[in-house]
Amino acid sequence: MIIETDRLTREFRVRGKGAAALRRNTLRAVDELQLRVSPGESLGYIGANGAGKSTTIKMLVGILVPTSGSVRTCGLDPHRDRRRLAAEVGVVFGQRSQLWWDLPVRESFDILAAIHRLPGSDARSRTAELIEQLELTDFLLTPVRQLSLGQRMRAEVAAALLHRPRLVILDEPTIGLDVLSKQRLREFLITERQTHGTTLLLTTHDMGDIERLCERVLVVDHGATVYDGSLDGLARAAGSDRTLVLDFVDATPDLTGIPHTTHLGSEVAGARQRLAFDSERTTAAAVLAAVGQQAELRDLSIEEPDIEDVVRRIYQARR
Ligand SMILES: Nc1ncnc2c1ncn2[C@@H]1O[C@H](COP(=O)(O)OP(=O)(O)OP(=O)(O)O)[C@@H](O)[C@H]1O
Numbered sequence: 610m611i612i613e614t615d616r617l618t619r620e621f622r623v624r625g626k627g628a629a630a631l632r633r634n635t636l637r638a639v640d641e642l643q644l645r646v647s648p649g650e651s652l653g654y655i656g657a658n659g660a661g662k663s664t665t666i667k668m669l670v671g672i673l674v675p676t677s678g679s680v681r682t683c684g685l686d687p688h689r690d691r692r693r694l695a696a697e698v699g700v701v702f703g704q705r706s707q708l709w710w711d712l713p714v715r716e717s718f719d720i721l722a723a724i725h726r727l728p729g730s731d732a733r734s735r736t737a738e739l740i741e742q743l744e745l746t747d748f749l750l751t752p753v754r755q756l757s758l759g760q761r762m763r764a765e766v767a768a769a770l771l772h773r774p775r776l777v778i779l780d781e782p783t784i785g786l787d788v789l790s791k792q793r794l795r796e797f798l799i800t801e802r803q804t805h806g807t808t809l810l811l812t813t814h815d816m817g818d819i820e821r822l823c824e825r826v827l828v829v830d831h832g833a834t835v836y837d838g839s840l841d842g843l844a845r846a847a848g849s850d851r852t853l854v855l856d857f858v859d860a861t862p863d864l865t866g867i868p869h870t871t872h873l874g875s876e877v878a879g880a881r882q883r884l885a886f887d888s889e890r891t892t893a894a895a896v897l898a899a900v901g902q903q904a905e906l907r908d909l910s911i912e913e914p915d916i917e918d919v920v921r922r923i924y925q926a927r928r
Contacts, residue, residue, distance in 0.1 A: 611776050611808045612646035612669060616678035619664050619832075638664040640832035641678060648775070651802060651809035653823030653840075655920060661832035662812040666778055669810075670700055683776060696725065699769035703781035706761070707768055708753045714764045715749045718771060725772040732771075739767040742797050759790030766794065770801065777801075779811040783818055795821045816917055828920060835923055844914040847922040850885035853896060856908040857881070867899045 619639040625632050639661045646652055654662050667673040668680050671687030671694055680687060683697040701707075708717040718739075722732035740746055743763040748756060756764065762782065770777060777798075783791045799822065801807050813819060819826060819840065826843050828836040836846055844851075852873065855864075860878035864870075869891040873883040886896050893911060900906065 610645050610681070610684075611648050611650075612644055612680075612682055612810070614642050614644045614678065614680045617642040617644070617665070617668060617675055617680050618677045619661075619668060619673060620676045638832050639668070639675075642829075642832070642834060644827070644834075644837075646808060646810065648808055649802070649806045650825060651823050652811075653819040653826045654810060654812040654829070655814075655819065655826060656812075656829035657924070660829045662829065663780060664832075665829075666700070666780055666810075666812065669778065670694065670698055696772065697775050699772070699774035699777045701762075701765050701769045701777075701779045701782055703762070703779075703784045706753070706765060708761070708764060710754045711752055713750045713752055714745065714756070717753065717764070717768060721768055721771050727772060735771060735773065736767075739770065742800060743767050744793060759786050762786060762790065763794060763797075766797070770807075773805060774807070776808045776810070779809070779813075781813055782811060783813065783815050791815075791817070798822055828923060830924055830927060835927060843923075844919050845889065847914075847919040847926070851888050851893070851914065852912040853884045853886060853893060854910045854912060855882050855884065855900060855906060858905040858907050861904040864900060864903060867896055870896055 617639060618637065618641055621636045621638055622633050623636045625634050642665060654665070656662050664673065668675050669682050669687060671682075671691040674688050682694060685694050685697070687694055708714065709720065712720075718736050719732075722736065727735070740749065743766060745760075745763060745767060748760050753761065753764065766779075766782065783794060786794070795818065798809065802809060809822065811818060811822065824839065826836065826838065826840050827834060828843070836843055838846070850871070857880050860880050861882065862879060863872055863875055864882055864884060865872045867884060870884045870886045873885055875882045884896065884900075886893065897906070897909070
C-alpha cells in the first residue's frame with residue numbers, strides 16, 4: 610500500500626463564538642478515516658470547504674500529527690520519518706510555493722536537485738523532461754515572482770516531481786488557472802502516470818480534474834468518508850439519472866409513458882425532448898426502441914449527471 614490509514618483522526622481545540630468564546634471546544638477535522646491506496650492508483654478527494662481534506666494531507670506527509678489512529682505513507686510513519694518520506698512524495702499546495710521567489714525558475718530546480726541529492730546526469734535528464742512536457746522553456750530564466758499563476762503552477766508541479774516521487778499529492782492544483790493551463794497540467798499528469806506509474810492523490814473543487822484524472826473518488830463530509838469508489842458509481846450512489854436528449858423530425862406529443870424514464874421537458878413543440886432514464890433498470894437502447902415506435906428520430910445525445918450536483922445530493926441525503 611502507498612497510503613494506509615486506520616481510524617485516522619485529528620482534532621483541533623477551537624474557541625467558541627460570542628458568549629462561548631471563553632470555552633474551548635474540540636473540533637474533529639478528520640474522523641476515523643480508513644483509507645488504502647495501492648501503487649499506481651489515482652484518487653480524487655472531494656468535499657466542501659472545511660471537510661478535512663487539507664488536514665488529512667498534512668497528516669499523510671507528516672506536517673501534522675494525528676490525535677488518534679494511525680497513518681503510513683509509502684510504508685513509513687510520516688511524522689517520524691519525514692526526511693525519508695520526502696524522497697518518496699511530491700506535494701503541491703496550490704496556495705503555497707516551494708520555489709525561491711527571487712530566483713529564476715531554473716535555479717530553483719538546481720537547488721531542489723541538490724537537496725534531493727540527484728546525480729548530475731539524472732537531474733539534467735529529468736529537468737529536461739519536465740521542461741519539455743510542462744512547456745517551461747519560455748520562462749526558465751524569469752524570477753518566480755514575475756510568473757503568471759499558470760506558469761508558476763506548472764513550475765511548482767515540475768519542482769515537486771523532479772525527484773520522481775512514487776506518490777504525488779496535489780492540493781487544488783488547478784485553482785484559478787485558465788482553461789489552457791488547466792488542460793496542459795492535466796495532460797502532463799496523465800502522461801506522468803502512464804510513463805512512471807506514479808500514484809496520484811488530488812483535492813479539487815474542479816470536477817473536470819476528477820473526470821480527466823481520477824479513477825477513484827473519495828467524498829468526505831465533516832471529516833468522515835461518505836463515498837469511496839468509481840466516478841460512475843458515485844452518480845449511481847446518489848440516484849442520479851442519465852438524460853437522453855432527443856431531436857425528432859416533426860413536432861411530437863410529450864413522451865410520458867416510456868418505462869423507467871421521466872419526461873423532463875419539451876422544446877420547439879416537442880421536436881426536442883429530454884428524458885431521464887434509470888440506467889440500473891433500463892438501457893439507452895431500450896428507451897430508444899420504445900421512442901422509435903412513436904416518432905421518427907433525427908438526432909440524439911446522452912447527458913451524464915453533473916458531478917457537482919451528485920455530490921450536493923449525497924450531502925443533502927445526510928442532513
Ligand atoms: N490549525 C487549526 N486550528 C483549528 N482548526 C483548524 C485548523 N486547521 C483546520 N482547522 C479546521 O478543521 C476543519 C477542516 O479543515 P481543512 O482545512 O482540513 O478542510 P478542507 O477540506 O481542506 O477545506 P478547504 O476545501 O477549504 O481547503 C475546518 O473546520 C477548519 O476550520
